[in-house]
Amino acid sequence: MRFCLLFLAFLPCFAFTQTSYEDSLNLFLKKYVADHEVVTGNDKQKMKFYPVQQQYRINAVFERKENSPWFMMSTSGNTKQQYRVYGIIRFNIYDTAVALHIYQSRSLMSSEKYKEHLFIPFTDLTSGRETYGGGRYIDLNISDISNNTYVIDFNKAYNPYCAYTTGYNCPIPPKENDLAVAIKAGELNYTK
Template identity: 50%
Template sequence: MKQVFLYLAAWCITLTAHAQDAYKDSIDHFIADYVAKHQVVTGAEKQYFRFFPADEHYRVIARFQKETKSDWFPVPTSNGKPKQYRIYGWLLFTLNGSQQKLAVYQSQFLLQREEYFDYLFLPFKDATNGKESYETGRYLDLKTTDIKNNTVVLDFNKAYNPYCAYVSTGYSCPIPPKENHLKIAINAGEKQFAREH
């Protein structure tokens, strides 16, 4: 009986290790594709991208709550020209042992474009901003179709910098609203670009 238990324990450990390796490989592939297709950082500049190591701890299941009062409101941007967004809903999840809450938004401009009808925008700040990560905050992209049974897989390993992290002019990057300022550190996703702009 003891041998069977040891065999099952070893088998479970092996499966877990394979799953972790597969997850890390998927994030490595995501990052490689992100860097290769980046529209602002090109050529030799790509060497300055930096990312936290893939960590499945930062892939969480969030409970989705639809926002009932979804009025449009101006979100400040890097160039001072606000953009119109509305809160589509709220994502509630546990990370680092504490309850967290983030708003997910719809863009009034993008909603008018057929290819973005299901696009959801998740800008956020956390305790790494201005240190390991870009000072103004980072972004995640979601779709309405990602919401299944009022839950969403939220993977901070896919968090990325706005274009304003690389160039100082030419882009109007939304600044994460106060409701999306997390007090915890999100040690996942894209780090501060390794060259000043």
């Protein structure tokens, strides 16, 4: 009986934690839509997302790739962009072991605002069906990686500008970031 009372006393704390995470992510997505520079006005209503699910917030093991060579990443336009592999994260999803490369932009390193910026472009089994065929992105900073771990949150996966209109040079996710699983989290296809 005492255990039941103790469990019931702590139950609201667990419910609050879950709700708090979902609420914070939903606020994040609302701000993302409100601040979007390409999609404007009533078209913002056509930006859709999977329901927020905590299972897509995953602790990943991070492996730093020191002095990796710079390479030219293909884009949706005629201009290639210079990147290097900053590191690799490894994690399990749906009982499947996967890895994603994290990239660092050479041009952004010279910007005071973006010198710590890293980026994960990826495709998965939803790409070209439920989500943008050219893949989705997740942004992070070097400081988001701690003690050789990074918490990747696919609920924050977003479409590049090329998903909405032409005229942009959006990096195309390299083959090593093509996941053989369906990531049903983050931004869906733009419906306009």
